Amino acid sequence: MDAMRSKRNLVAAALVCAVVFTTTVAQATDPLPSWNDGPAKKAITEFVATVTKVGGSGFVPVAERIAVFDNDGTLWAEQPMYFQLAFALDRVKALAPLHEGWKDKPLFKHILAGDVKGALAEGESAVMELMAVTHTGITTEEYAKVVNEWVTTAKHPRLNRLYTECVYQPMLELLAYLRANGFKTYIVSGGGVEFMRTWVEKAYGIPPEQVIGSSGKTAFVMRDGKPVLVKLPIPESIDDKEGKPININLHIGRRPIAAFGNSDGDLQMLQWTVAGSGPRFALIVHHTDAEREWAYDRDSPIGKLDKALDEAKARGWTIVDMKTDWRTIFPPLD
Amino acid sequence: MDAMRSKRNLVAAALVCAVVFTTTVAQATDPLPSWNDGPAKKAITEFVATVTKVGGSGFVPVAERIAVFDNDGTLWAEQPMYFQLAFALDRVKALAPLHEGWKDKPLFKHILAGDVKGALAEGESAVMELMAVTHTGITTEEYAKVVNEWVTTAKHPRLNRLYTECVYQPMLELLAYLRANGFKTYIVSGGGVEFMRTWVEKAYGIPPEQVIGSSGKTAFVMRDGKPVLVKLPIPESIDDKEGKPININLHIGRRPIAAFGNSDGDLQMLQWTVAGSGPRFALIVHHTDAEREWAYDRDSPIGKLDKALDEAKARGWTIVDMKTDWRTIFPPLD
Numbered sequence: 269m270d271a272m273r274s275k276r277n278l279v280a281a282a283l284v285c286a287v288v289f290t291t292t293v294a295q296a297t298d299p300l301p302s303w304n305d306g307p308a309k310k311a312i313t314e315f316v317a318t319v320t321k322v323g324g325s326g327f328v329p330v331a332e333r334i335a336v337f338d339n340d341g342t343l344w345a346e347q348p349m350y351f352q353l354a355f356a357l358d359r360v361k362a363l364a365p366l367h368e369g370w371k372d373k374p375l376f377k378h379i380l381a382g383d384v385k386g387a388l389a390e391g392e393s394a395v396m397e398l399m400a401v402t403h404t405g406i407t408t409e410e411y412a413k414v415v416n417e418w419v420t421t422a423k424h425p426r427l428n429r430l431y432t433e434c435v436y437q438p439m440l441e442l443l444a445y446l447r448a449n450g451f452k453t454y455i456v457s458g459g460g461v462e463f464m465r466t467w468v469e470k471a472y473g474i475p476p477e478q479v480i481g482s483s484g485k486t487a488f489v490m491r492d493g494k495p496v497l498v499k500l501p502i503p504e505s506i507d508d509k510e511g512k513p514i515n516i517n518l519h520i521g522r523r524p525i526a527a528f529g530n531s532d533g534d535l536q537m538l539q540w541t542v543a544g545s546g547p548r549f550a551l552i553v554h555h556t557d558a559e560r561e562w563a564y565d566r567d568s569p570i571g572k573l574d575k576a577l578d579e580a581k582a583r584g585w586t587i588v589d590m591k592t593d594w595r596t597i598f599p600p601l602d
Numbered sequence: 603m604d605a606m607r608s609k610r611n612l613v614a615a616a617l618v619c620a621v622v623f624t625t626t627v628a629q630a631t632d633p634l635p636s637w638n639d640g641p642a643k644k645a646i647t648e649f650v651a652t653v654t655k656v657g658g659s660g661f662v663p664v665a666e667r668i669a670v671f672d673n674d675g676t677l678w679a680e681q682p683m684y685f686q687l688a689f690a691l692d693r694v695k696a697l698a699p700l701h702e703g704w705k706d707k708p709l710f711k712h713i714l715a716g717d718v719k720g721a722l723a724e725g726e727s728a729v730m731e732l733m734a735v736t737h738t739g740i741t742t743e744e745y746a747k748v749v750n751e752w753v754t755t756a757k758h759p760r761l762n763r764l765y766t767e768c769v770y771q772p773m774l775e776l777l778a779y780l781r782a783n784g785f786k787t788y789i790v791s792g793g794g795v796e797f798m799r800t801w802v803e804k805a806y807g808i809p810p811e812q813v814i815g816s817s818g819k820t821a822f823v824m825r826d827g828k829p830v831l832v833k834l835p836i837p838e839s840i841d842d843k844e845g846k847p848i849n850i851n852l853h854i855g856r857r858p859i860a861a862f863g864n865s866d867g868d869l870q871m872l873q874w875t876v877a878g879s880g881p882r883f884a885l886i887v888h889h890t891d892a893e894r895e896w897a898y899d900r901d902s903p904i905g906k907l908d909k910a911l912d913e914a915k916a917r918g919w920t921i922v923d924m925k926t927d928w929r930t931i932f933p934p935l936d
Binding site (some may be wrong): 475485 | 632665669692742786795796799809810811813817819820821822827828838847848851852853854855856870873874877
């Protein structure tokens with residue numbers, strides 16, 4: 269076959285595929301079955317309809333359909349403590365037999381006695397030490413293995429399911445719905461980037477290269493003639509508040525058109541997203557369901573939602589009332 | 603249509619598309635017409651055949667087909683000086699009328715007199731100052747505009763074409779060939795990430811989110827109620843040598859299966875790439891063509907290729923002899 273014919277066939281094949289897919293997807297049933305009909309669901313589907321309407325004034329090319337999601341409290345739960353902190357505490361217990369001296373240090377004494385409040389009350393340098401001993405000093409591959417072991421075995425104390433099963437079913441549907449409409453979905457979280465990368469692909473369908481998070485420095489070291497990256501106890505980037513738009517710029521290099529968060533730590537990311545031209549979407553998950561999940565906002569030490577709630581109301585951003593907007597919270601267990 | 607039928611149709615459509623595309627691509631003519639037949643071209647096509655052969659022992663799933671490319675000297679030329687340095691020098695000239703004091707400072711005096719060697723001889727702190735005054739103090743959007751103006755007007759002094767036209771035609775074909783075979787192509791360069799992002803999509807078909815480079819810190823600032831990111835004169839990451847695998851891990855979070863470079867600054871990236879399990883590919887572009895491009899390696903201050911050349915030979919990596927392997931160097935001008 270000559271090159272010209274081959275090229276014509278490619279174009280024809282692409283057209284057939286586009287038509288078949290578009291028709292099929294359009295005929296599918298409700299893509300957001302866990303969302304009750306209401307203003308939040310309506311705002312989401314209207315935004316997607318606007319940016320995908322070819323020839324419409326709000327059309328956005330596929331390459332620019334970037335959506336960013338906070339993780340803790342937005343895609344999975346974050347109570348009674350950030351899950352990564354639960355990992356760190358469990359890790360201390362697992363490592364304690366190798367560290368005879370820990371039983372004399374207040375920080376570790378508290379943790380080993382199950383007194384989390386006491387441990388955190390030791391102050392910021394103690395927490396930094398906790399993160400250092402549980403997250404660094406090993407290679408990136410060793411660390412990934414340790415995290416993987418934890419997420420496949422440790423269970424949430426109240427929800428009694430694996431932490432990775434404490435994800436929000438409505439948000440899983442939203443991620444899939446956006447991707448089906450040409451969006452590239454990113455996580456932009458204060459959590460550790462390497463902590464998340466071990467499990468988010470399976471949990472959310474988000475590949476490692478679309479995860480942005482807090483990070484520490486690593487060192488390139490030769491071991492037995494093979495290079496490894498060793499995690500160092502030196503913080504590099506705190507991916508929270510201003511750090512979120514800064515890291516979005518560093519990692520993605522384009523401004524998202526949609527942003528999803530749940531706390532004041534997400535405010536700057538939402539501000540940055542909506543400041544671009546053309547259609548923009550900002551959504552806040554408001555934790556209002558003490559029975560099925562948790563209810564907290566302005567006074568919560570975890571996931572504090574105060575300034576961002578005021579700004580969301582003032583600017584007409586979409587606010588999800590978890591209690592009324594979500595038909596189900598967590599996915600069914602197998 | 604019910605959900606079940608809809609799902610079946612989607613699967614059927616996907617199968618049809620996969621078959622039509624695979625057949626059509628396989629029948630296309632030589633995807634690397636600017637590569638002469640020889641060991642380099644053979645190694646490339648054999649590697650791609652291996653990792654894409656479904657059911658073969660070397661098959662690599664599409665999601666893991668990550669290929670990383672150095673930029674300066676690998677995708678575009680880098681002589682007689684890095685093009686980003688040429689941008690900085692031109693920028694000094696453009697800004698000079700606004701900075702009365704510059705004419706009394708040795709660094710700027712040299713630059714304004716066209717004495718590049720003299721300017722660089724002022725030492726590292728002078729070069730840092732040059733980068734600071736030409737790359738920082740403005741917003742990311744203002745900076746992108748300045749770079750865009752430069753790349754669409756400034757011409758290379760010897761090649762007499764836009765700098766973005768000093769890209770290597772064989773590498774453009776290689777990028778397209780890899781992408782047609784399911785690879786995600788990344789740039790991993792010592793150049794500034796924001797400098798590259800303004801033009802690489804058009805030049806190479808690589809989107810901004812697949813560009814990794816050196817970076818400086820930015821600040822999130824509110825201006826007239828709108829957030830902007832201001833580029834600060836504070837270096838953040840030097841994406842060279844060990845910095846390359848470190849940044850690949852930070853930004854991509856998976857190990858590439860193929861890496862392409864041309865200098866000792868790429869050695870650690872190539873080592874990191876081939877240290878993974880399964881089929882791996884490492885390639886060095888050796889500048890051997892003084893007539894059509896430049897000839898340099900071990901003694902060149904720019905793009906020094908010494909240790910990496912030894913290691914490439916010792917380990918059997920693919921070495922491109924530019925003079926014999928490349929039928930053409932630069933793309934035809936419109």
